[in-house]
Amino acid sequence: MTRLPRSDRTLPPLQTTMKPKPWNHTARGCLMAALVVVGTTFGSTPAFAQSSADIEALRAEIKASREAYEARIAELEKRLATLEKSPAPPVAAPAAGAPVPAAGSGNLEQRVAALEQGQQATSQSLEEVRSPGFFEKLIPEDVTRNFELHAYLRAGYGINQRGGGQEKITSPDGLYQIGPGRLGDEPDTYGELTFKYNMPRADENAVKFGFQTTLAFKYNGDKNNYTNQNGDGVDLLFREAFVTASNVFKTNPDVQFWAGQRFYDRHDIHIYDYYFLDTSGYGGGVENIKLGPGKLAVAWIGGTDNTAQVKDQYSLTKQIIDIRWSDLPSLFGGKGTLWVSPQYVNGGSGVKYSSGAPSATQGIPDDDVGLALGWIQFNELSKGYNKLSLQYGFGAGYQFGAYVPLLDTANGQPSDFLKDAWSAQITNQLVWQFSDQFSLMWAAVANWEDKGWKSASESGSDRLFLTTAVRPIYMFTEHFGIETELGVDWANDVRWTLKDDDQSAMAKLTVAAVIKPSGAFWSRPEIRAYASYYYWGGSMPSWYVPNGEKATSTGSWTFGLQAETWW
Numbered sequence: 001m002t003r004l005p006r007s008d009r010t011l012p013p014l015q016t017t018m019k020p021k022p023w024n025h026t027a028r029g030c031l032m033a034a035l036v037v038v039g040t041t042f043g044s045t046p047a048f049a050q051s052s053a054d055i056e057a058l059r060a061e062i063k064a065s066r067e068a069y070e071a072r073i074a075e076l077e078k079r080l081a082t083l084e085k086s087p088a089p090p091v092a093a094p095a096a097g098a099p100v101p102a103a104g105s106g107n108l109e110q111r112v113a114a115l116e117q118g119q120q121a122t123s124q125s126l127e128e129v130r131s132p133g134f135f136e137k138l139i140p141e142d143v144t145r146n147f148e149l150h151a152y153l154r155a156g157y158g159i160n161q162r163g164g165g166q167e168k169i170t171s172p173d174g175l176y177q178i179g180p181g182r183l184g185d186e187p188d189t190y191g192e193l194t195f196k197y198n199m200p201r202a203d204e205n206a207v208k209f210g211f212q213t214t215l216a217f218k219y220n221g222d223k224n225n226y227t228n229q230n231g232d233g234v235d236l237l238f239r240e241a242f243v244t245a246s247n248v249f250k251t252n253p254d255v256q257f258w259a260g261q262r263f264y265d266r267h268d269i270h271i272y273d274y275y276f277l278d279t280s281g282y283g284g285g286v287e288n289i290k291l292g293p294g295k296l297a298v299a300w301i302g303g304t305d306n307t308a309q310v311k312d313q314y315s316l317t318k319q320i321i322d323i324r325w326s327d328l329p330s331l332f333g334g335k336g337t338l339w340v341s342p343q344y345v346n347g348g349s350g351v352k353y354s355s356g357a358p359s360a361t362q363g364i365p366d367d368d369v370g371l372a373l374g375w376i377q378f379n380e381l382s383k384g385y386n387k388l389s390l391q392y393g394f395g396a397g398y399q400f401g402a403y404v405p406l407l408d409t410a411n412g413q414p415s416d417f418l419k420d421a422w423s424a425q426i427t428n429q430l431v432w433q434f435s436d437q438f439s440l441m442w443a444a445v446a447n448w449e450d451k452g453w454k455s456a457s458e459s460g461s462d463r464l465f466l467t468t469a470v471r472p473i474y475m476f477t478e479h480f481g482i483e484t485e486l487g488v489d490w491a492n493d494v495r496w497t498l499k500d501d502d503q504s505a506m507a508k509l510t511v512a513a514v515i516k517p518s519g520a521f522w523s524r525p526e527i528r529a530y531a532s533y534y535y536w537g538g539s540m541p542s543w544y545v546p547n548g549e550k551a552t553s554t555g556s557w558t559f560g561l562q563a564e565t566w567w
Contacts, residue, residue: 082115145200146197146198146199146200147195147196147197148194148195148196148197149193149194149195149196149567150193150194150196150566150567151191151192151193151194151565151566151567152190152191152192152565152566153190153191153192153563153564153565153566154186154188154189154190154191154562154563154564154565155189155190155191155562155563156186156187156189156528156560156561156562156563157223157560157561158184158187158530158558158559158560158561158562159558159559159560160547160548160549160556160557160558161556161557161558161559162548164548165187165223165548166187166547166558166559166560167187167546167547167548168185168186168187168188168546169185169506169508169534169546169547169556169558170185170546171465171467171489171491171504171506172491172494172496172504172540172541172544173463173465173491173493173494173495173496173504174465174467174489174491175274175445175447175465175467176274178272178273178274178467179487179489179506179508180467180469180487180488180489180506180507180508180534181271181272181469181471181485181486181487181508181510182271182272182273182485183271183471183483183485183510183512183528183530183532184485184508184510184512184528184530184531184532184558184560184562185508185510185532185558186273186562187220187560188218188219188220189217189218189219189220190216190217190218190219191216191217192214192215192216192239193214193215193216194212194213194214194240195212195213195214196210196211196212197210197211197212198210199211205247205250206247207245207246207247207248208244208245208246208247209243209244209245210243210244210245210246211242211243211244212240212241212242212244212262213238213240213241213242214238214239214240214241214263215236215237215238215239216236216237216238216239217234217235217236217237218234218235218237219233219234219235220233221233221234238261239261239263239280240260240261240262240263241260241261242258242259242260242261242262242284243258243259243260244256244257244258245257245258246288252288252289252290254288254290255286255287255288255289256286256287256288257284257285257286258284258285258286258287259283259284260282260284261281261282262280262281262283263278263280264278264279264280264281264285264299264301264322265277265279265297265324266278266280267376267387267389269427269429269443269445270429270441271441271443271469271471271485272443272445272467272469274445276389276391276400276425276427276445277339277374277376277389277391277400278400278401279299279301279320279322279341279400279401279402280301280401280402281301281302281303281320281401281402282301282302282303282304283299283300283301283302284299284300285297285298285299285300285301285322286298286299287299291325293327293328293329294325294326294327294328295325295326295327296323296324296325296326297322297323297324297326298321298322298323298324299321299322300319300320300321300322301319301320301322301402302317302318302319302320302402303317303318303402303403303404304316304317304404305317305352305404305406307352307353307354308350308351308352308353308362308364308404308406309350309351309352309353309364310346310347310348310349310350310364311348311349311350312350312351316345316346316347316350316352316364316404316406317345317346317404318343318344318345318346318396318402318403318404318405319343319344319346319402320341320342320343320344320372320397320402321341321342321343322339322341323339323340323341324337324338324339325337325338326338330377330379331377331379332379333379333380334377334378334379334380335377335378335379336375336376336377336378337375337376337377337378338374338375339372339373339374339375339376340371340372340373341371341372341373341397341400342369342370342371342397343369343370343371343372343393343395343396343397344367344368344369344370344396345365345366345367345368345369345370345396345404345405345418346367347364347365347366347367347368347415348364348366348367349364349415350364351363351364352364352406352407359409360409360410361408361409361410362406362407362408362409362410363406363407363409363413363415364406364407364415365405365406365407365415365416365417365418366415366416366418366419368395368396368416368418368419369395369396370393370394370395370396370397370398370418371393371394371395371397372391372392372393372397372398372400373391373392373393374389374390374391374392374400375389375390376388376389377389381432383432383433383434384430384431384432384433384521385430385431386428386429386430387427387428387429387430388426388427388428389425389426389427389428390425390426391423391424391425391426392422392423392424392425393422393423393424394421394422394423395418395419395421395422396418398418398421398422398423398449398452399423400423400425405418408455411455411456411457412455412456413453413455414453417451417452417453418452419452420450420452420453420461421450421451421452422449422450422452423447423448423449423450424447424448424449425445425446425447425448426445426446427443427444427445427446428443428444429441429442429443429444430442430443431521431522433520433521435519436475436518436519436520437474437475437476437481437519438472438473438474438475438519439472439473439519439520439521440470440471440472440473440521441470441471441521442468442469442470442471443468443469443470444466444467444468444469445465445466445467445468446464446465446466447464447465447466448462448463448464448465449462449463449465450462451495454495457496457497457498458495458496458497458498459493459494459495459497459498459499459500459501459502460493460495460500461495462493462495463491463492463493463494463495464491464492464493465489465490465491465492466489466490466491467487467488467489467490468487468488469485469486469487469488470485470486470487471483471484471485472484473514473519473521475516475518475519478518478519479515479516479517479518480513480514480515481513481514481516481519482511482512482513482514483511483512483514483528484509484510484511484512485508485509485510485512486507486508486509486510487507487508488505488506488507488508489504489505489506489507490503490504490505490506491503491504491505494541496541497541502541503539504536504539504540504541504544505536505537505539506534506535506536506539506540507534507535507536508532508533508534508535509532509533510530510531510532511530511531511532512528512529512530512531513528513529513530514526514527514528515527524564524565524566524567525563525564525565526563526564526565527561527562527563528561528562528563528564529560529561530558530559530560530561530562531557531558531559532557532558532559533555533556533557534546534547534555534556534557534558535554535555536554536555537554537555538554
């Protein structure tokens with residue numbers, strides 16, 4: 001096949017029936033002379049005068065067009081060379097009476113079609129391999145369809161203003177080691193990994209069985225890879241392991257039974273990491289029972305301390321009945337949950353053992369019964385939600401959970417302290433998404449508690465603790481922004497001192513640069529670089545020296561990096 005010169009502008013057809021006569025030199029000369037005369041005549045008039053810049057632009061455009069045509073011609077020549085080298089596929093004989101194509105044309109068209117079809121099949125195969133569905137097909141459907149994996153993780157590194165290791169800063173006599181907001185105040189490493197599997201069913205009428213387990217790890221020790229890997233300060237925990245069964249009753253298929261160890265319908269305030277209602281533990285129950293306008297759930301949950309032997313015969317236990325009537329119509333179009341929980345501590349005379357010997361610091365409380373109850377109201381708003389809770393508990397139920405209580409015998413705690421113990425609590429939290437760039441969460445907690453006893457070195461048994469915090473987040477771009485957290489704690493009396501009405505107060509401000517998937521408040525992962533300042537002035541007891549500070553310090557700085565994620 002004859003190659004065309006690369007300067008030609010077009011390709012001729014593969015088959016030609018006649019050839020044009022070549023021009024002679026005289027005709028070419030006349031045409032060129034005419035073009036020169038016309039160009040000179042019209043180019044000299046003002047209407048067609050062009051500047052040198054216009055001429056250069058025209059030349060550049062012509063050059064670009066030529067290069068584009070030459071590249072196209074080179075590509076076509078490459079394809080033609082490939083077709084010439086490939087073997088011709090067999091061609092079926094034409095039917096009788098069918099027109100016979102010109103020599104070589106049908107053969108070439110079929111070869112081009114075969115080549116294009118092969119390229120299309122190859123591209124489709126590559127796309128299938130790249131897609132996640134290709135690998136999912138290699139795993140049995142029962143596994144991929146019924147298996148779920150969830151996780152939570154936080155980890156980071158921080159220092160104080162002197163370059164020492166960061167410590168957690170909390171108000172004395174506060175709530176379960178929560179500070180004035182958690183942002184920038186989590187020097188630990190903590191994670192949870194949840195596996196959930198729903199067993200395949202023969203048909204829609206079969207019972208639905210499910211299994212869920214959660215493994216957790218917690219590390220508060222030295223930030224050293226060697227000690228970390230060798231288990232110093234590392235806790236590995238089984239947080240959940242339970243089985244569910246639903247669709248047992250065809251008239252109410254949503255009713256679900258469960259048994260095992262479980263996070264049981266917990267309620268928390270995220271910016272404090274405070275679970276204000278947490279009756280998690282071991283036991284079982286039934287939920288999603290239709291009752292009036294709402295749903296009823298009943299569970300029996302307990303805890304055991306095998307090292308605390310009552311009468312040297314059996315273990316110390318705490319048992320609770322958890323009754324919840326949820327999805328009740330409430331104020332302002334919200335939904336409410338009524339919670340009632342009778343609780344019992346099976347104590348008495350006995351000994352708490354430590355390392356095989358009677359403990360010198362802990363003991364066993366007396367038998368006691370108690371009650372905890374509360375109301376939780378959830379209101380969905382146009383750009384977020386508001387959640388309010390009211391709680392009260394006394395006796396064995398004064399801590400609202402299934403925790404097994406022990407005596408502080410080293411400080412003279414009496415065994416009958418539960419009969420005088422009580423607590424009341426109000427919490428409120430608001431999440432508001434102003435726009436794709438701006439969101440915030442605000443929360444407040446008021447906790448009154450009387451622990452039922454006081455030691456010789458304490459001022460009293462009761463105190464009022466108040467805390468509030470707000471975390472606004474503003475995104476400068478889709479993935480980068482600034483989040484701040486301002487929190488304040490106050491207690492009317494630090495019970496751990498002899499001075500009555502020994503008030504304490506603390507304020508904290510954290511500013512953090514953040515990288516996250518979007519501007520939604522709950523979007524994760526987050527990578528943070530933070531700086532925090534805590535100020536308590538002269539309101540703390542003399543022994544209060546957090547974060548490596550001196551007894552005379554009035555505040556402290558922390559700096560660090562942290563990652564937090566869940567899925």
